[in-house]
Amino acid sequence: MKGEVWSQMGSLMATIVFVYTIFERFFPPHIRDRVQAYTQKLTNHFNPYVQITFPEFSGERLKRSEAYTLIQTYLSANSSKRAKRLKAEVVKDSNTPLVLSMDDNEEIGDEFEGVKLWWSANKVTTNPQRYNPFSYYGNSDEKRYYKLTFHKRYRDLITMSYIKHVLEEGKEIEMRNRQLKLYTNNPSSGWYGYKQSKWSHIVFEHPATFETLAMENKKKEEIIKDLVKFKKGKEYYAKIGKAWKRGYLLYGPPGTGKSTMIAAIANFMNYDVYDLELTAVKDNTELRKLLIETPSKSIIVIEDIDCSLDLTGQRKKKKEMSDDEEPKDPFRKNEEESNKSSKVTLSGLLNFIDGIWSSCGGERIIIFTTNYVEKLDPALIRRGRMDKHIEMSFCGYEAFKVLANNYLDVESHHLFGRIGKLLQQTHVSPADVAENLMPKSVDEDVETCLQKLIVALEMAKEEARKKAEEEEARLKEEKEKEEYAQMEDKNKDKRKEDVKGNGFH
Numbered sequence: 368m369k370g371e372v373w374s375q376m377g378s379l380m381a382t383i384v385f386v387y388t389i390f391e392r393f394f395p396p397h398i399r400d401r402v403q404a405y406t407q408k409l410t411n412h413f414n415p416y417v418q419i420t421f422p423e424f425s426g427e428r429l430k431r432s433e434a435y436t437l438i439q440t441y442l443s444a445n446s447s448k449r450a451k452r453l454k455a456e457v458v459k460d461s462n463t464p465l466v467l468s469m470d471d472n473e474e475i476g477d478e479f480e481g482v483k484l485w486w487s488a489n490k491v492t493t494n495p496q497r498y499n500p501f502s503y504y505g506n507s508d509e510k511r512y513y514k515l516t517f518h519k520r521y522r523d524l525i526t527m528s529y530i531k532h533v534l535e536e537g538k539e540i541e542m543r544n545r546q547l548k549l550y551t552n553n554p555s556s557g558w559y560g561y562k563q564s565k566w567s568h569i570v571f572e573h574p575a576t577f578e579t580l581a582m583e584n585k586k587k588e589e590i591i592k593d594l595v596k597f598k599k600g601k602e603y604y605a606k607i608g609k610a611w612k613r614g615y616l617l618y619g620p621p622g623t624g625k626s627t628m629i630a631a632i633a634n635f636m637n638y639d640v641y642d643l644e645l646t647a648v649k650d651n652t653e654l655r656k657l658l659i660e661t662p663s664k665s666i667i668v669i670e671d672i673d674c675s676l677d678l679t680g681q682r683k684k685k686k687e688m689s690d691d692e693e694p695k696d697p698f699r700k701n702e703e704e705s706n707k708s709s710k711v712t713l714s715g716l717l718n719f720i721d722g723i724w725s726s727c728g729g730e731r732i733i734i735f736t737t738n739y740v741e742k743l744d745p746a747l748i749r750r751g752r753m754d755k756h757i758e759m760s761f762c763g764y765e766a767f768k769v770l771a772n773n774y775l776d777v778e779s780h781h782l783f784g785r786i787g788k789l790l791q792q793t794h795v796s797p798a799d800v801a802e803n804l805m806p807k808s809v810d811e812d813v814e815t816c817l818q819k820l821i822v823a824l825e826m827a828k829e830e831a832r833k834k835a836e837e838e839e840a841r842l843k844e845e846k847e848k849e850e851y852a853q854m855e856d857k858n859k860d861k862r863k864e865d866v867k868g869n870g871f872h
């Protein structure tokens with residue numbers, strides 16, 4: 368309350384100044400100036416406290432001040448336990464539906480590096496009679512502001528470090544509490560229409576976490592450590608002179624959890640996901656425009672990179688073929704023309720990943736997924752571009768245990784041993800295992816589900832065995848055919864030789 372006492376003292380001084388100004392017309396100007404200077408000095412002498420105000424709406428009052436909002440967030444986190452009168456607000460796009468902040472005319476203390484300071488929430492009503500029902504702000508003459516009071520001895524510390532700390536902390540809390548979003552790129556034909564933007568979004572509510580992700584523990588921990596290091600790496604990246612970004616390549620057969628892993632990363636990092644559909648991007652310029660709009664703390668995802676445009680050189684071949692033919696159908700011609708103009712190239716993409724563009728915004732993760740890592744251009748996946756290659760493989764015993772825990776709430780069971788052995792002998796994806804573990808009716812208990820999985824695994828094993836046998840038979844047949852052909856060739860040659868020999872004699 369010390370701050371409040373001094374601020375009241377300040378108001379008293381202000382009143383004295385006010386009284387002086389009423390009488391000012393009775394004094395000649397040079398005496399008036401002197402009196403004012405002395406009053407100011409006197410006030411400063413008695414009041415060693417400095418006050419800074421942060422109004423809710425500054426300037427044209429069109430936009431709520433960002434500083435005010437961040438201070439409110441910071442104080443909400445710190446004040447809701449201490450302040451006695453709180454204000455509850457429903458905040459949009461937040462995980463916490465109700466945000467508590469201190470009410471008008473409340474004051475709370477804070478401490479920074481051992482220095483005490485006070486925050487108060489204030490409101491002034493300049494013209495209480497005038498009420499504007501059309502105003503966005505309700506009563507347009509009601510002005511709110513936060514007031515920070517501290518001893519003038521700490522002026523530098525507070526203005527240089529504390530306020531920065533409050534704003535950063537406020538931002539951090541805001542990021543933590545916000546709802547994640549999943550963005551997808553709009554086709555460029557609609558970019559310039561009414562209210563259209565390059566990306567559209569929905570709330571991202573995927574429940575996947577690293578805990579529910581089925582993969583070997585060692586591998587999982589390695590990825591988590593990598594992510595934590597990246598998140599804390601702002602100074603490090605600045606020091607080594609690299610853009611603050613990291614690239615992951617997730618590869619593996621279908622249903623092994625690549626998309627699930629992306630969701631787990633987004634939830635873990637608390638980043639928005641930008642799912643980039645390359646086939647809807649016309650050319651490199653558009654690609655650049657899209658990527659430049661992705662902000663900090665985001666994950667840019669390009670799924671099935673091997674199927675996206677001419678990154679692997681295959682689409683290019685198709686285009687070259689269609690150049691020679693003259694399409695008869697006018698609609699087809701249009702389609703082919705748009706295909707021709709679809710020119711997102713590997714170098715365009717690499718330029719973004721590596722180039723100066725990538726440094727705009729900072730703190731970004733780029734994830735590519737593919738089912739066929741061997742098809743990708745080595746330039747795309749070399750280290751430095753894709754910093755980490757993560758193989759998502761078939762379901763092993765450890766992964767199965769995670770799934771059993773997720774789907775059936777069991778950590779051990781007498782059937783686990785048998786399942787472990789079968790998993791060693793087969794190649795099934797976690798998606799297939801999960802499908803069998805999921806109870807399909809209320810009568811299915813743990814035992815039934817595990818038995819169901821055993822049957823499925825045995826079938827998969829049998830199928831794999833049959834396939835292997837068929838493959839072996841096919842190879843054997845091919846070899847026999849080859850040997851037969853070689854023998855035939857030899858016989859032919861021999862016959863020719865014989866004919867030649869007969870002719871000479």
Ligand SMILES: Nc1ncnc2c1ncn2[C@@H]1O[C@H](COP(=O)(O)OP(=O)(O)OP(=O)(O)O)[C@@H](O)[C@H]1O
Pocket residue numbers: 579580581582619620621622623624625626627628738759797798799801
């Ligand atoms: N490793 C895993 N951990 C937990 N669940 C998994 C895992 N792999 C697959 N699943 C389950 O299987 C479903 C399909 O997995 P997901 O979509 O992540 O596979 P994917 O590797 O992206 O496949 P695709 O290559 O076809 O895109 C998911 O909804 C999830 O429930």
Ligand SMILES: [Mg+2]
Pocket residue numbers: 625626627670
């Ligand atoms: Mg997928």
